[in-house]
Amino acid sequence: xxxxxxxxxxxxxxxxxxxxxxxxxxxxxxxxxxxxxxxxxxxxxxxxxxxxxxxxxxxxxxxxxxxxxxxxxxxxxxxxxxxxxxxxxxxxxxxxxxxxxxxxxxxxxxxxxxxxxxxxxxxxxxxxxxxxxxxxxxxxxxxxxxxxxxxxxxxxxxxxxxxxxxxxxxxxxxxxxxxxxxxxxxxxxxxxxxxxxxxxxxxxxxxxxxxxxxxxxxxxxxxxxxxxxxxxxxxxxxxxxxxxxxxxxxxxxxxxxxxxxxxxxxxxxxxxxxx
Numbered sequence: 001x002x003x004x005x006x007x008x009x010x011x012x013x014x015x016x017x018x019x020x021x022x023x024x025x026x027x028x029x030x031x032x033x034x035x036x037x038x039x040x041x042x043x044x045x046x047x048x049x050x051x052x053x054x055x056x057x058x059x060x061x062x063x064x065x066x067x068x069x070x071x072x073x074x075x076x077x078x079x080x081x082x083x084x085x086x087x088x089x090x091x092x093x094x095x096x097x098x099x100x101x102x103x104x105x106x107x108x109x110x111x112x113x114x115x116x117x118x119x120x121x122x123x124x125x126x127x128x129x130x131x132x133x134x135x136x137x138x139x140x141x142x143x144x145x146x147x148x149x150x151x152x153x154x155x156x157x158x159x160x161x162x163x164x165x166x167x168x169x170x171x172x173x174x175x176x177x178x179x180x181x182x183x184x185x186x187x188x189x190x191x192x193x194x195x196x197x198x199x200x201x202x203x204x205x206x207x208x209x210x211x212x213x214x215x216x217x218x219x220x221x222x223x224x225x226x227x228x229x230x231x232x233x234x235x236x237x238x239x240x241x242x243x244x245x246x247x248x249x250x251x252x253x254x255x256x257x258x259x260x261x262x263x264x265x266x267x268x269x270x271x272x273x274x275x
Contacts (some may be wrong), residue, residue: 002028002075003047007151008143008184012045015185016192021230029072035078042138043088043192046072046128052094052117056240068124078132089136090191091128094146095202097121097176100246107253108142108198116239125198131171137189142251144202148181149274158275161216167226170233172210175248177202180264181275187252190260200252204214204265207244212267221272 003009004025013023016158028035028048040046050067054060070093079085096108099113112122125140132138146152160166179187179202187201207215217224233241263268 001045001047001051002026002138006047007148008146008181009047009182010151011148012047012170012188015189020049028067028075029171031074032078035077035082038079038086039082039086043090044086044131045090045188045192046075047092048072049092051267052243054196055238056116057238058223068120068125068242072127073130076127077189079131079148080134085134085136087136088139088192089128089131089134090139090144090188091125091131091151093121093125093128093140093142093198095142095200095250096243097125097142098248098250099117100242101248104249106248108255115123115242116197117243125253129174129256130213130232136254137194140192140198141187141201141248142198143184143189144177144179144206146181146184146195146201146202147178147270147274148184150179157216158220160222162221164212164222164224165226166222167205167218167228168210168213168224169228170209170230170245172208172213172227173207174245174249175206175249176209177206177250178212178267178270178271179203183260183262183264186263187255189217189254190258191234197254197256199255199258200250201255202250202252203262203267203270204252204256205267206249206251209244215267215271216275218268219275 026034050063096117099118
């Protein structure tokens with residue numbers, strides 16, 4: 001597994017080990033060495049990527065792109081020279097693929113957007129698709145906002161909301177396509193075990209930021225009266241603020257069609273299990 005030390009990677013490695021799989025953690029920093037280490041494995045899961053949260057300086061944007069495009073390209077090129085290649089390649093992607101919109105609804109068949117994240121995700125997925133030329137089954141998981149204990153967005157939000165300092169972001173009308181960590185892991189298992197193609201890892205009931213805020217505040221029994229103005233986010237995050245202020249409404253149409261049954265389809269039940 002590439003990127004096994006991250007929030008999702010740790011959870012997925014644990015779940016796979018619990019069902020009896022042998023998980024090998026591999027760093028993508030040296031693609032040639034990573035390809036050699038992947039020899040003899042059945043499946044490669046690539047979760048590696050530089051963090052997107054933060055101010056998007058020119059350097060940060062280059063690192064975001066390099067970690068998702070250049071390094072996987074070098075890894076797959078090196079994998080061509082490995083005799084006992086894996087037969088499956090599962091790659092992370094993100095709902096940023098669709099671009100930002102407050103009005104559109106996206107499914108796995110929707111075309112890509114044209115902002116920075118959309119272009120990165122499009123190129124990221126194109127590199128993953130190259131694995132099919134090596135005889136590997138390819139699955140791509142487009143991830144939304146992952147909610148789980150011990151990391152991710154919830155770890156940053158809970159202290160604020162428990163202190164009564166939570167509130168809607170900007171207009172509050174932007175969509176958050178979220179997913180409970182347990183379901184995220186379940187969708188990765190589906191991809192690992194036999195799916196070929198693209199799956200949206202988002203719950204079937206996306207919510208607006210205002211609904212998200214109310215649900216989290218209710219879960220911690222606190223008010224949520226402190227809105228975060230859009231200009232303040234832009235001062236802190238620059239272009240990267242668009243993730244918080246724009247969002248997108250994404251439905252897991254192919255995921256449901258593949259037979260995946262969500263444990264947490266609704267946001268209030270998800271927060272009740274986590275808080």
